[in-house]
Amino acid sequence: MSERPIDALxxxxxxxxxxxxxxxxxxxxxxxxxxxxxxxxLEEAEIQGKEDKKKFNILLIRGDNILYASPV
Amino acid sequence: MSERPIDALxxxxxxxxxxxxxxxxxxxxxxxxxxxxxxxxLEEAEIQGKEDKKKFNILLIRGDNILYASPV
Amino acid sequence: MSERPIDALxxxxxxxxxxxxxxxxxxxxxxxxxxxxxxxxLEEAEIQGKEDKKKFNILLIRGDNILYASPV
Amino acid sequence: MSERPIDALxxxxxxxxxxxxxxxxxxxxxxxxxxxxxxxxLEEAEIQGKEDKKKFNILLIRGDNILYASPV
Amino acid sequence: MSERPIDALxxxxxxxxxxxxxxxxxxxxxxxxxxxxxxxxLEEAEIQGKEDKKKFNILLIRGDNILYASPV
Amino acid sequence: MSERPIDALxxxxxxxxxxxxxxxxxxxxxxxxxxxxxxxxLEEAEIQGKEDKKKFNILLIRGDNILYASPV
Amino acid sequence: MSERPIDALxxxxxxxxxxxxxxxxxxxxxxxxxxxxxxxxLEEAEIQGKEDKKKFNILLIRGDNILYASPV
Numbered sequence: 001m002s003e004r005p006i007d008a009l010x011x012x013x014x015x016x017x018x019x020x021x022x023x024x025x026x027x028x029x030x031x032x033x034x035x036x037x038x039x040x041x042l043e044e045a046e047i048q049g050k051e052d053k054k055k056f057n058i059l060l061i062r063g064d065n066i067l068y069a070s071p072v
Numbered sequence: 073m074s075e076r077p078i079d080a081l082x083x084x085x086x087x088x089x090x091x092x093x094x095x096x097x098x099x100x101x102x103x104x105x106x107x108x109x110x111x112x113x114l115e116e117a118e119i120q121g122k123e124d125k126k127k128f129n130i131l132l133i134r135g136d137n138i139l140y141a142s143p144v
Numbered sequence: 145m146s147e148r149p150i151d152a153l154x155x156x157x158x159x160x161x162x163x164x165x166x167x168x169x170x171x172x173x174x175x176x177x178x179x180x181x182x183x184x185x186l187e188e189a190e191i192q193g194k195e196d197k198k199k200f201n202i203l204l205i206r207g208d209n210i211l212y213a214s215p216v
Numbered sequence: 217m218s219e220r221p222i223d224a225l226x227x228x229x230x231x232x233x234x235x236x237x238x239x240x241x242x243x244x245x246x247x248x249x250x251x252x253x254x255x256x257x258l259e260e261a262e263i264q265g266k267e268d269k270k271k272f273n274i275l276l277i278r279g280d281n282i283l284y285a286s287p288v
Numbered sequence: 289m290s291e292r293p294i295d296a297l298x299x300x301x302x303x304x305x306x307x308x309x310x311x312x313x314x315x316x317x318x319x320x321x322x323x324x325x326x327x328x329x330l331e332e333a334e335i336q337g338k339e340d341k342k343k344f345n346i347l348l349i350r351g352d353n354i355l356y357a358s359p360v
Numbered sequence: 361m362s363e364r365p366i367d368a369l370x371x372x373x374x375x376x377x378x379x380x381x382x383x384x385x386x387x388x389x390x391x392x393x394x395x396x397x398x399x400x401x402l403e404e405a406e407i408q409g410k411e412d413k414k415k416f417n418i419l420l421i422r423g424d425n426i427l428y429a430s431p432v
Numbered sequence: 433m434s435e436r437p438i439d440a441l442x443x444x445x446x447x448x449x450x451x452x453x454x455x456x457x458x459x460x461x462x463x464x465x466x467x468x469x470x471x472x473x474l475e476e477a478e479i480q481g482k483e484d485k486k487k488f489n490i491l492l493i494r495g496d497n498i499l500y501a502s503p504v
Contacts (some may be wrong), residue, residue, distance in 0.1 A: 001462065001464065003130065003465045003473070004467055004473075005464075005465045005466060005467055005471035005472055005492055005493075006467075006471065006492065007465065007473070008464070008465070008473040008491070008492040009470070009492050012490075018488075021139075022455070022497070023094070023139070027463055030496075032075065032077075032080070033074065033076055033077045033079065033080070034077060035076055035077055038492075038494055039076075039077035039078065040077055041075070041076075041077040041079070041080040043462050045483045046116055047096075047140075056090075056142040057082050058084075058142055058143050059080070059140055059141075059142050059144075060077055060078065060080040060081050060140060060141045061077075061139075061140045062135070062138050062139065062140065062141075063077075063444070064136075064140050065094070065140070066494050066499050067453075067455070067493075067494065068479075068491055068492060068497070069491075069492045069494075070489075070490055070491050070492065071074045071489075076178070077213045079202065093211075095166070104152070105146065105148055105151065105152070107148055107149055107150075108147060111148075111149035111182075112149055113147070113148075113149040113151070113152040119212075120155065128214040129214075129215075130152050130156075130164075130214055130215050131152070131213075131214050132149055132150065132152040132153050132211065132212060132213045132214065133211075133212045134182055134207070134211065134213075135159075136199055136208070137166070137212070139212050157247070165283075167238075167283070176224070177219045177220055177221045177223065177224070178221060179220055179222075183220075183221035183222065183254075184221055185220075185221040185223070185224040187233075191284075200234075200286040201286075201287075202224050202228075202287050203224070203284055203286050204222065204224040204225050204284060204285045204286065205221075205283075205284045206254055206279070206282050206283065206285075208280070208282065209238070209283050209284070214220075234326075239310070239355070241308065244342050247343075248291065248293075249290065249291045249292055249293045249295065250293060250304070251293055251294075255292075255293035255294065257291070257292075257293040257295070257296040263356075271313055272358040273305075273358075274296050274300075274359050275296070275356055275357075275358050276293055276294065276296040276356060276357045277293075277356045278354050278355065278356065278357075279293075280352070281356070283357050300377070309427075311427070319361065319391055320368070321362065321363045321364055321365045321367065322365060323364055323365055323366075327364075327365035327366065327398075328365055329366075329367070329368040330394075335428075344378075344430040345430075346368050346372075346431050347368070347428055347429075347430050348366065348368040348369050348398075348428060348429045348430065349365075349427075349428045350423070350426050350427065350428065350429075351365075352396055353427050353428070381499075383454070383499070392435065392437075392440070393434065393435045393436055393437045393440070394437060395436055395437055395438075399436075399437035399439040399470075401435070401436075401437040401439070408499075416450075417437065417503075418436055418440050418444075418502055418503050419440070419500055419501075419502050420438065420440040420470075420500060420502065421437075421499075421500045422470055422495070422498050422499065422500065422501075423437075424496070425454070425499050425500070
């Protein structure tokens with residue numbers, strides 16, 4: 001069966017991913033789960049904003065905020 | 073069965089969560105209920121705006137305003 | 145059965161609610177009816193804009209304008 | 217049966233309504249028909265823009281432009 | 289049967305209509321066809337922009353750009 | 361059967377069309393295929409931006425970017 | 433059977449494509465998979481931003497960010 005675009009990320013479950021948000025912030029973390037809207041559950045996540053860096057043990061990103069994602 | 077991204081928050085029911093809104097405001101509160109749109113029912117919630125802090129015993133956030141969420 | 149986020153407001157029918165709009169305006173009024181989109185029917189409503197206050201006996205707010213809502 | 221938010225306007229059919237648009241323009245007119253998207257058919261409508269007032273015998277407003285509506 | 293908002297325009301098929309776009313441009317033309325999204329097929333259409341006027345024998349406007357419409 | 365708005369473009373398959381994007385860029389090309397979202401497949405396309413002109417042998421425009429379209 | 437707009441890209445699987453994002457960034461890469469929302473899985477991708485160029489072995493672009501796409 002032909003692959004779906006989301007499989008590019010699905011293969012990265014349990015591994016580190018890089019996420020670029022539409023608001024230009026950048027997120028890294030270990031991918032725990034994802035769905036077709038690109039809602040993402042990350043663990044040990046870091047969000048690099050314009051001025052500061054935030055860390056979260058568990059992070060849920062609402063998919064509509066995502067510009068692109070990439071396994072690291 | 074594999075987990076869904078929203079389970080990251082679902083596990084935090086009855087516990088404190090941190091919510092980042094698209095408008096950059098930050099909300100904390102105890103998570104009472106959530107749905108697939110990420111509509112959230114919080115209790116003992118605080119919203120930190122640019123200039124002031126607001127407190128609500130009961131707060132319903134419309135899910136489309138949410139950037140990300142994290143159990144505290 | 146587990147509760148839905150919208151039940152936070154549904155319980156406030158007939159009572160006063162506070163609504164924050166995405167455009168930063170604030171609305172108070174007595175909640176008469178609501179639906180899953182968060183379309184709201186308020187009575188004896190007041191809208192506090194940046195410069196003026198408007199009063200309406202009956203007010204229908206289109207749900208997609210809402211940031212959050214809270215029973216007062 | 218419990219009422220829906222849109223019934224707040226539905227009761228105003230044949231009567232004058234006030235509409236606030238997301239772009240801040242204000243519209244008044246006699247409500248002829250409405251649907252669940254809040255698409256509105258008004259008659260003898262006036263639109264008050266920032267600089268001028270426009271009049272229309274028949275006016276169809278696309279619902280997604282509406283902030284709130286109220287029977288006058 | 290009760291009328292729908294879109295019937296306000298549907299009655300104007302074959303006649304001249306005035307369209308206001310969300311981007312503030314104004315369009316006039318003869319209405320040939322419309323659908324529930326307010327996609328419009330106009331003929332002999334003129335678009336009045338901020339600086340210039342464009343003419344089209346046949347014009348298809350994507351409905352989500354429309355603010356309001358009125359039979360002339 | 362009554363015509364749909366999209367038929368205004370459908371008749372132009374194999375012919376040259378003019379497309380205005382919401383971002384104000386203008387596109388011309390030969391229409392190869394279209395769907396109900398107004399996704400467009402153009403051939404020998406030119407995009408006139410504010411500063412430069414780009415040419416593409418094959419171009420797929422995502423429909424939600426389109427303001428209006430017209431057979432040339 | 434008549435072709436769909438997305439077939440313009442589907443034919444380019446395994447080949448290099450050029451993607452223009454709504455935020456004006458430009459992406460090139462080898463197309464591995466796509467779906468009807470225009471979610472794209474690219475390999476050996478480069479993103480040219482206003483100031484810097486980023487490279488990704490595997491890249492998933494969320495379809496709603498795309499302005500247009502073209503096989504190179």
